[in-house]
Amino acid sequence: MTTIIITRTDQYSIIISDTRENNEEESTYLDGVFKLRYIPNMGFITGAGWAVFLEEVKERIIKKRRIEHIDEVLEIFKSTADEGKRDVLGTEERIDNSYIAITWLGEDNNKIEYQSGLLSESYYEKNGDNSMLVDKGGIRIIYPVDLVEKDGLIHEIVEQTNGKITTDLSINKALFETLKLFVQIAKNSDLVSLDCQIGIQYHSKLTNEIHTEGLYGKGEQLLKLAQQNKILRKFKAAGTLSEFV
Template sequence: MTAIVGFVRQTLSIIITDNRINYGKHQEFGYDDTRSKLFNLPDMGWACGAGLSVFIDSFKESLVSEPIEDTHKIVEIYKKAINSAKSFNPELAEFIDDSVVMASWFGASTEKITFRIGFSSKSHYGDHLALLNDNEILVIYPPEYLESKEKVRDLVDRFPLKMDSNDGINIILERMLKIFNEISNNSKFVSTTCEVGMHEFTYEGVIKSKIAGESRELITELENGRITERIEIVDVIR
């Protein structure tokens, strides 16, 4: 299981995910913290997931290989990935249904550019793609939090999930990293390292960028004004 933290507004989207692959449902066969789970989607944004990695990887690879005209195509790819995973692993059907996938993209019209983050889980949304509300942080929790409402309540009391529309990107990113860091320190299923996929509309164009590292170190660099040294520009659309 993975921890994912997402945020979106009209001019910005951010997705944070960890690097841990757990072997066995309860980590009985160990884990590996060297896996990159953030997937670059050409002409779109970023994708990641929490749950069965074979299913999630299949979904992400299909997003890259097939042309995406609209959100209906994303749903179609998701349904195909679900059915394919179940046909090969019928004994894992429940685990596949509980898996969560997330993707970011932007749409442009003559009037404006709008960023979106969509997410889905067969168990919770069926074949539908839910959209994250503007200026809200979405957290996909690992088992320790799913099994404890008190843990979740304590987390959101200290780190509210609703951001102000005037909050800048550094304020938003710091809140998200602190949420991730708190979760990673309290879950054996989540690495303390993370990857951050960002998509932002600026005067220079639509910039897709990435940051990776220890979550605590990234928070410190944000607080000290050095985070720009970590940012890797992946693409710019002018």
């Protein structure tokens, strides 16, 4: 399992993923597993749930090299899920309870749209489709299972999240708000690491270009940088970072 935090506005998108991989058969884990990946010429992808399935989805999407339309991602996800359920007995529930999170750049009326979406077989019962677009200004979180079981705490975090709107926040302030939630989750879950990867897409007035950048580090340290308005300068082009290749 893992935790994922996503938000998007008219000015940027942010995706945060922790780096802990849990052993399903034993109560062991490995940190420093880079689960947030860069999709060339598109954006970022990560997942929460059954690692074997999620990595297969990510590899197939990244190896395609050039995604012309988001529907191609949906098709890859669906075909990988169908193959997994058909070819490996006992995997249906694990696949259904897994989530892919993705960010990309779209266009509407000749205007760039910062898009973020979630894919899961479990969504069929909710909306008849396997995908869900993240609302602008909202903060969407995929929570670790052990935190969901802590009724009081999860309700507190959900209420905090519902009360935060990023629409009018700068990207630095939005990073602060989302990192604050990440640290709170990580400190209260045995399934989430204290370090994380962050992927952002935004338009820079300095370069007059859209930047797709990444950053990896300890959540608390990154939170302090955001609080000091210094975090944005730490990001580097995603294609140049080994943890986003």
